[in-house]
Amino acid sequence: MQAARRANVRLPPEVHRILYVRNLPYKITAEEMYDIFGKYGAIRQIRLGSTSDTKGTAYVVYEDIFDAKNACDHLSGFNVCNRYLVVLYYNPNRQF
Amino acid sequence: QLMAMTPEQLQAWRWEREIDERNRPLTDDELDTMFPEGYKVLPPPSGYMPIRTPGR
Numbered sequence: 345m346q347a348a349r350r351a352n353v354r355l356p357p358e359v360h361r362i363l364y365v366r367n368l369p370y371k372i373t374a375e376e377m378y379d380i381f382g383k384y385g386a387i388r389q390i391r392l393g394s395t396s397d398t399k400g401t402a403y404v405v406y407e408d409i410f411d412a413k414n415a416c417d418h419l420s421g422f423n424v425c426n427r428y429l430v431v432l433y434y435n436p437n438r439q440f
Numbered sequence: 441q442l443m444a445m446t447p448e449q450l451q452a453w454r455w456e457r458e459i460d461e462r463n464r465p466l467t468d469d470e471l472d473t474m475f476p477e478g479y480k481v482l483p484p485p486s487g488y489m490p491i492r493t494p495g496r
Contacts, residue, residue, distance in 0.1 A: 355459060361462070362474065373485075374485045378484055386491055386492055387484070389471060390481070391482065392480060395477075403475055409459065
């Protein structure tokens with residue numbers, strides 16, 4: 345990761361510091377969220393869906409865009425409570 | 441100074457600027473405008489220690 349930074353590897357344009365996560369267990373706790381996503385770097389904020397049509401989804405904001413990319417690469421299809429997480433980059437033009 | 445750079449250096453410099461712009465700190469107000477309705481902020485659990493990566 346450090347090497348990639350120094351070599352100025354260009355990030356693809358869709359890479360964003362905010363990740364949109366789907367297929368979360370409804371009863372996931374703050375501890376678990378911070379535990380799963382905090383492994384990849386400092387978290388700026390997590391927003392969890394609280395209404396019937398947003399439940400099971402969340403936005404995770406990382407402090408650093410490289411951490412977000414790393415997390416997205418590693419957590420897509422990650423198994424939590426027998427569910428596979430869907431992790432996408434935030435897209436301002438696609439408000440779910 | 442720009443003229444003194446090789447094309448590769450210039451490209452690297454552009455990418456660095458682009459990443460810096462995409463990686464600048466976000467304020468809470470900015471964050472608030474970015475999300476649709478129906479989400480609430482999840483407060484970090486007590487004892488959450490963010491992993492600090494060395495600054496670029």
